Amino acid sequence: MSEQQQKAGFETRAIHAGYEPDPTTGAVIPPIYATSTYKQDGVGGLRGGYEYSRSANPTRTALEGNIAALEEGERGFAFASGLAAEDTLVRALCTPGDHVVFPNDAYGGTFRLFDKVQQRWGVEYTPAGHDVEAVRAAMRPGSTKLVWVETPTNPLLGIADIEALAGVAHEAGALLVVDNTFASPYLQQPLTLGADVVVHSTTKYVGGHSDVVGGALVVREHGIAEAVEFHQNAMGAVAGPFDAWLTLRGIRTLALRMERHSDNAEQVVDFLTTHPQVQHVYYPGLPDHPGHAVAAKQMRRFGGMVSFRVTGGEAQALAVCERTEVFTLGESLGGVESLIEHPGRMTHASVAGTELEVPADLVRISVGIETAEDLVADLDRALG
Numbered sequence: 103m104s105e106q107q108q109k110a111g112f113e114t115r116a117i118h119a120g121y122e123p124d125p126t127t128g129a130v131i132p133p134i135y136a137t138s139t140y141k142q143d144g145v146g147g148l149r150g151g152y153e154y155s156r157s158a159n160p161t162r163t164a165l166e167g168n169i170a171a172l173e174e175g176e177r178g179f180a181f182a183s184g185l186a187a188e189d190t191l192v193r194a195l196c197t198p199g200d201h202v203v204f205p206n207d208a209y210g211g212t213f214r215l216f217d218k219v220q221q222r223w224g225v226e227y228t229p230a231g232h233d234v235e236a237v238r239a240a241m242r243p244g245s246t247k248l249v250w251v252e253t254p255t256n257p258l259l260g261i262a263d264i265e266a267l268a269g270v271a272h273e274a275g276a277l278l279v280v281d282n283t284f285a286s287p288y289l290q291q292p293l294t295l296g297a298d299v300v301v302h303s304t305t306k307y308v309g310g311h312s313d314v315v316g317g318a319l320v321v322r323e324h325g326i327a328e329a330v331e332f333h334q335n336a337m338g339a340v341a342g343p344f345d346a347w348l349t350l351r352g353i354r355t356l357a358l359r360m361e362r363h364s365d366n367a368e369q370v371v372d373f374l375t376t377h378p379q380v381q382h383v384y385y386p387g388l389p390d391h392p393g394h395a396v397a398a399k400q401m402r403r404f405g406g407m408v409s410f411r412v413t414g415g416e417a418q419a420l421a422v423c424e425r426t427e428v429f430t431l432g433e434s435l436g437g438v439e440s441l442i443e444h445p446g447r448m449t450h451a452s453v454a455g456t457e458l459e460v461p462a463d464l465v466r467i468s469v470g471i472e473t474a475e476d477l478v479a480d481l482d483r484a485l486g
């Protein structure tokens with residue numbers, strides 16, 4: 103990227119960073135390099151460093167450069183899924199006996215990765231709340247290597263103060279990892295607030311069209327980049343060129359989409375907060391949300407994820423999920439289409455019976471970019 107592009111605004115970087123029009127053909131969009139290997143000009147004579155597509159592929163390189171520019175990081179790395187990115191990161195930075203602090207309402211799959219997989223390999227964990235005191239109390243100085251944060255959290259939209267937690271992590275010699283999936287780099291750039299690593303499930307807002315599963319890591323420092331680069335190649339859970347291409351295609355409209363997701367979510371929240379069948383709405387844009395002030399400080403807007411509890415218990419929550427017509431009942435989030443789900447039975451079923459269990463009367467919605475009035479009318483009908 104030229105110096106001019108590095109200083110460019112977010113939307114310009116989203117469209118141009120990581121790729122220059124192809125020198126041979128002028129192709130404006132990076133080709134899908136569906137190749138596993140590369141011709142060498144004499145033994146070891148690599149063209150542009152490309153040797154084998156697990157190590158590097160030009161379509162993936164374009165995506166990795168782009169997402170690094172959006173997060174204002176040193177390097178970006180693209181993976182086959184968000185969980186593949188997380189697993190690679192933990193194995194790159196932790197060894198048996200190390201300890202990780204992560205949120206007590208973490209994404210269910212992240213919890214499962216630590217609880218059922220990493221723990222068997224000797225990496226210990228403590229779930230903690232996201233306030234500074236809870237995280238500080240959970241630290242084991244000397245053995246805590248990572249403080250893992252999601253903000254906003256899934257599904258309760260809790261907010262962590264990235265800048266403050268970077269201080270807590272660093273004073274104990276640990277790194278701060280932020281799962282930025284819910285905010286996307288358009289709404290929040292954790293590395294600029296002191297975080298060391300950003301994790302994305304690019305399946306969600308970054309890809310944005312519910313047509314590809316992927317993950318990414320963006321790191322602030324060269325040393326961490328080297329460890330991640332080695333493990334990305336050594337473990338091999340990379341994004342394929344078709345997936346990288348689709349993700350890049352999605353990224354070009356990230357700014358526009360996030361603005362509309364936020365507009366529509368605000369209208370839906372206005373409707374839900376006054377509805378008699380709704381007992382509580384979780385949205386960091388609400389002034390009475392406990393994380394509102396911190397969210398307002400570190401986020402550009404409040405995004406498209408909303409959760410709410412109904413007055414009629416689990417039965418009503420399930421019924422609402424099954425009655426909507428514009429909101430599609432399904433897992434995942436962050437696509438252009440609105441989705442609705444019951445975390446207790448769906449995305450967060452893996453944390454049932456643990457301290458991460460979510461309320462049974464909770465409904466989570468991913469507010470899409472359809473006509474806002476249609477979304478409100480759909481929820482109105484479903485709440486009956």
Ligand SMILES: *Cc1c(COP(=O)(O)O)cnc(C)c1O
Pocket residue numbers: 183184185186209211212252256281283284302303304305306315316317
């Ligand atoms: C979906 C999700 C993940 C996992 O990503 P996959 O692409 O599904 O592997 C991690 N963190 C958060 C917050 C998510 O929503």
